[in-house]
Amino acid sequence: MEPQRVAVIAGGRTPFIRAGKAFKDLGPLAMSVHAVKGLLDRYQVDANMIEALAFGTMVPDPGKPNLARELVFETGFPAHIEAQTVASYCITGLRTITLIADAIAEGRIDTGLAGGVDSLSHSSPDLFREPSTGLSMGEHMERTAKAWQIPRQRQDELALSSHQNAVAARERLTPEIFPLLGEPNDSGPRSDTSLEALTGLRAAFDPDHGTLTAGNSSPVTDGAAVVLLMSEEKARAEDRKPLVFIRGMQYSAHDPADGLLMAPAIAVPRLLTRAGLKMPDMDLIEIHEAFAAQALANVEAWEQGWKGEPTGPVDWSRVNVNGSSIAIGHPWSATGARIITTLAYEMQRRNARYGLVSICAAGAMAGAFLLERESQKRSAS
Numbered sequence: 001m002e003p004q005r006v007a008v009i010a011g012g013r014t015p016f017i018r019a020g021k022a023f024k025d026l027g028p029l030a031m032s033v034h035a036v037k038g039l040l041d042r043y044q045v046d047a048n049m050i051e052a053l054a055f056g057t058m059v060p061d062p063g064k065p066n067l068a069r070e071l072v073f074e075t076g077f078p079a080h081i082e083a084q085t086v087a088s089y090c091i092t093g094l095r096t097i098t099l100i101a102d103a104i105a106e107g108r109i110d111t112g113l114a115g116g117v118d119s120l121s122h123s124s125p126d127l128f129r130e131p132s133t134g135l136s137m138g139e140h141m142e143r144t145a146k147a148w149q150i151p152r153q154r155q156d157e158l159a160l161s162s163h164q165n166a167v168a169a170r171e172r173l174t175p176e177i178f179p180l181l182g183e184p185n186d187s188g189p190r191s192d193t194s195l196e197a198l199t200g201l202r203a204a205f206d207p208d209h210g211t212l213t214a215g216n217s218s219p220v221t222d223g224a225a226v227v228l229l230m231s232e233e234k235a236r237a238e239d240r241k242p243l244v245f246i247r248g249m250q251y252s253a254h255d256p257a258d259g260l261l262m263a264p265a266i267a268v269p270r271l272l273t274r275a276g277l278k279m280p281d282m283d284l285i286e287i288h289e290a291f292a293a294q295a296l297a298n299v300e301a302w303e304q305g306w307k308g309e310p311t312g313p314v315d316w317s318r319v320n321v322n323g324s325s326i327a328i329g330h331p332w333s334a335t336g337a338r339i340i341t342t343l344a345y346e347m348q349r350r351n352a353r354y355g356l357v358s359i360c361a362a363g364a365m366a367g368a369f370l371l372e373r374e375s376q377k378r379s380a381s
Helices: 026-040 067-075 092-105 137-147 152-168 168-174 195-199 233-235 263-276 292-304 332-350 375-378
Strands: 006-013 052-056 082-086 111-119 223-231 244-253 284-287 354-361 367-372
Touching: 006 026, 006 168, 006 233, 006 332, 026 067, 026 111, 026 367, 052 067, 052 092, 067 082, 082 092, 092 111, 092 223, 092 244, 092 332, 092 367, 111 332, 137 292, 152 168, 152 195, 152 292, 168 332, 195 332, 223 233, 223 332, 233 367, 244 263, 244 332, 263 292, 263 354, 284 292, 284 332, 292 354, 332 354, 332 367
Parallel strands: 052 082, 052 111, 284 354
Antiparallel strands: 006 223, 006 244, 111 223, 244 367, 354 367
16 A cells, blocks of 8 residues: 555644643643644534544643543543554654654544643643753753854844744734633734843853843743644545645654754754755745754754755745744643644645754654645646
8 A cells, every 4th residue: 555645634722821821720631622622613623533633741630641532531522533642842742743644644544633732830840851961951952052152142033033923923823723711822922022122131041151041942831732634535535625745754863962952953854865855945944942042053953964964054034934932832742733733824825835844852852844735836737
């Protein structure tokens, strides 16, 4: 059997809200139910079509370790939907999409849901530290920023761009969000921030010599996100037009001593090489902004060919055009589905051919996705 092409049909999420605020009394299961029901209701998807569900979280509800299976029961979905829960830090959302996409590609299922959730209002401080080193992610990133000589000003400029793009995109992003508890939008994007305000913030992880601040780092956030995947054949039978197809996926890992959040330097070049493409072929690029310094260091690594073939130059006008994690927020396990959703809809709006996703993760790991959309001109030929 030839592999089935896997289509992203739709996606959506809760608003992403700063931890300790409006969603502080919601657990991960409640946010997940809202996201999943919101997606199926908005896009009129019969739950009986869903054959499998993969969902991830780093902060599970107490006594509910298999959150995905509880999600099936809590939503009142058919009990035949098999479900599994994943935990892989910030690439958790990508991992769940991979599980469902692989099952579709191999013909085991036709339709599935994948996503993630985290209630960082309820997280332990230990989750922010790398178990193998005892250092926080911010402390690790300070070391990397110094090693790669990433200027503070460039980090603040990237953070400002994230906010400006997210604010400008608010109307475009609204259809992706299912309001919850009176919150219609993400709490993070700020229209009043400025380079001067960001420059005035104190270093958060190395008070004397650091460049990472609360302003150029992603905030601690609560939220859930989910995507609907189908085989190309199933989508055609259901008369649903795919947003994009998943062209390729790549994961990587290395020694934390080489940079805890630098594994995208391996995953992205490998993915592009396998596809026979270069960075200039990418119409849109989504780089998860765990820290501005992380995005900047990995771009330098790609362009230099630090741990793979040089990718070609990155056109920053194509990067995170709707803002990313610094402005929008980062509920760890939800970020993968959030980025895939936003990129897929933006590719549709622009009739873009290729979209690239890069996400770093604790444990010195990373995930990268290549999305492809057949342009109207190409489809007609």
